[in-house]
Amino acid sequence: MTTSKTTTKPEANNTPATKTVKMPVILVTSPGGPRRRAGFSFSEATREFREADLEGKNVEELIEAWRADPKLKVDMKTEEVPATEGDDE
Numbered sequence: 329m330t331t332s333k334t335t336t337k338p339e340a341n342n343t344p345a346t347k348t349v350k351m352p353v354i355l356v357t358s359p360g361g362p363r364r365r366a367g368f369s370f371s372e373a374t375r376e377f378r379e380a381d382l383e384g385k386n387v388e389e390l391i392e393a394w395r396a397d398p399k400l401k402v403d404m405k406t407e408e409v410p411a412t413e414g415d416d417e
Contacts, residue, residue, distance in 0.1 A: 348408040349410075350408055354382075354402065357401045359372060360399050363399055363400060365393055
């Protein structure tokens with residue numbers, strides 16, 4: 329997974345702006361009940377995966393395996409998180 333563009337959000341009351349980075353989040357559910365796929369277990373509750381959760385794994389292969397299972401629902405979203413010093417614009 330890769331990060332998106334770094335943005336700057338103005339804060340209320342004229343405080344300094346906060347830089348944020350858009351990060352991908354993978355959402356997986358198993359509406360039909362408990363299910364295991366590619367070494368992970370799923371249920372009716374949505375399970376969220378962020379970059380740190382999948383470190384050292386081939387993310388593309390995992391997503392492909394999850395999407396190939398007709399009993400799993402796989403979605404993606406992005407969330408804004410505070411940028412770290414190493415994040416570029």
